[in-house]
Amino acid sequence: MRIVVLAGGIGGARFLRGLKAAAPEADITVIGNTGDDIHLFGLKVCPDLDTVMYTLGGGINEEQGWGRTDETFRVKEELAAYGVGPEWFGLGDRDFATHIVRTQMLGAGYPLSAVTEALCARWQPGVRLLPMSDDRVETHVAVDQDGERKAIHFQEYWVRLRASLPAHAVVPVGADQAKPAPGVLEAIAEADLVLFPPSNPVVSIGTILAVPGIREAIADTEVPVIGLSPIVGDAPVRGMADKVLAAVGVESTAAAVALHYGGAERGPVAEGGGRREGGPGLLDGWLVDSVDAGAVDEVEAAGIRCRAVPLMMTDLDATAAMARAALALAEEVRA
């Protein structure tokens, strides 16, 4: 079975570990978000690709969910001693090496997809990891600071400000000009199943879908498209998805996120029930957490098959059970 998974960082990476356990024979292609990539100290940092690569490759810091295990911060401390920042971005010594290799290869002219493949040759994540695009896309967030509306880099909003200011808009700058990376559209066209893990619907999956051709390919596919809610009991399972959902006018509920993606048959539905702009609908199936069982009817009314199951990725078993539930829902949709 060929499965395509759209993944952001921590949520996507952890779900993928469960999926691999649930479907060890599956041929999995991951389309990774690159909208939160950032240049720091002259180095190209791809936080989401690295989180997937480190998590599946056994190099992740399990507790924090990002960065390398057994990490030190000597380089960063020394940079700070020179007065060079930013200090708010936690780039560890081991992690630096990844960015040095990536930056050197990009400088030599390799596209990010080739670089990612080269890095994965070391980590052996057991999936094919593709960046959504080889072109530069950078998610900016509009906030009010010092009496002005400003666009700041997503990482500055997310990591430095901890999403403490209202986000007035989230813009994947460059996405409209970006092309899907080699293999992305082919993987979707050849997939038996497309999954949206419980990743951020705006800044992770939303950014991937903003690359022209990807949303359309998923909307066009005849195979099941199944998502898992990143919202449990009206709050994000982790992270601050509610902050950026507000920016796109979507409530932080499991049902609202499903309607935002839209049913494959009937398209996205706006709050209040009208048609929503933003392209064709995508979902055939949607999993909500057991505590959100009350949302099932609303989601199904939008033409999306919906089931309520436990959605907390507390350990590998729980995560594998979620993946199995998604596979089962896909079979149900297919039948």
Added chain:
Amino acid sequence: MRIVVLAGGIGGARFLRGLKAAAPEADITVIGNTGDDIHLFGLKVCPDLDTVMYTLGGGINEEQGWGRTDETFRVKEELAAYGVGPEWFGLGDRDFATHIVRTQMLGAGYPLSAVTEALCARWQPGVRLLPMSDDRVETHVAVDQDGERKAIHFQEYWVRLRASLPAHAVVPVGADQAKPAPGVLEAIAEADLVLFPPSNPVVSIGTILAVPGIREAIADTEVPVIGLSPIVGDAPVRGMADKVLAAVGVESTAAAVALHYGGAERGPVAEGGGRREGGPGLLDGWLVDSVDAGAVDEVEAAGIRCRAVPLMMTDLDATAAMARAALALAEEVRA
């Protein structure tokens, strides 16, 4: 008193520490060798400038004489795990930060002299440290490998091969097109004294002298030019100066090195007593080690005032005593 010191790496840096102790009120300008600079992992590494900066700024690894104290090698180990080398160059985590800052500033358009000043703002070495040139100079060594004569980077010869092959030539590539960095010629013109520490006469001081204008400025100065022999008892005090001295046809003796620099009045003297090519002579005075007292007459016969004193930099006191001997010889020459 304004003192100009031409410095390579370890020998120059340690001598400077003694000089600062011997002449705490002196205004010292160091002209640093940049011929052994190397690009590694996309970063500009300036080993000699850094050795001076770290040694005088209190950040040096005292035992090895180069690199940072309390150093770790996480970044390098991770790069090796990606298959990225070279592994033979010991770039530590703390050291990386220096090269990242330097590379970023150079990339922004600052000349190396401005970058060096910015780095020294942190280290406060207590001297004015100038690169010999803002232009790129790269010392290459001609060796026979695999049946062919090849030019390899000085660091590859010195660090990777440990100077284990005969050096057929030592060429400071780019030196003939390089201009002295801002302040270099002015410092020499305004100096009360010029010192050659016991640094490598070929790849350290020789490279600095190869930048057009520097040798001439030192030859033209009316103030004393005093050198200290890096050779004690026919062998280099440390390092492998004998390997590269052979490449320029100079014996590894305290006297031969003095005649190679040449007396300020009579110019350089070749082995056998003839005039030597390579520009005007430089030295007014030369210190040899007590074990080389027998060389004093030969050096003085070339018009260079010569004294034999202990020249082993075993500790700060011994090094300060060497600096005091150099200052005393300068007074003797001046009188």
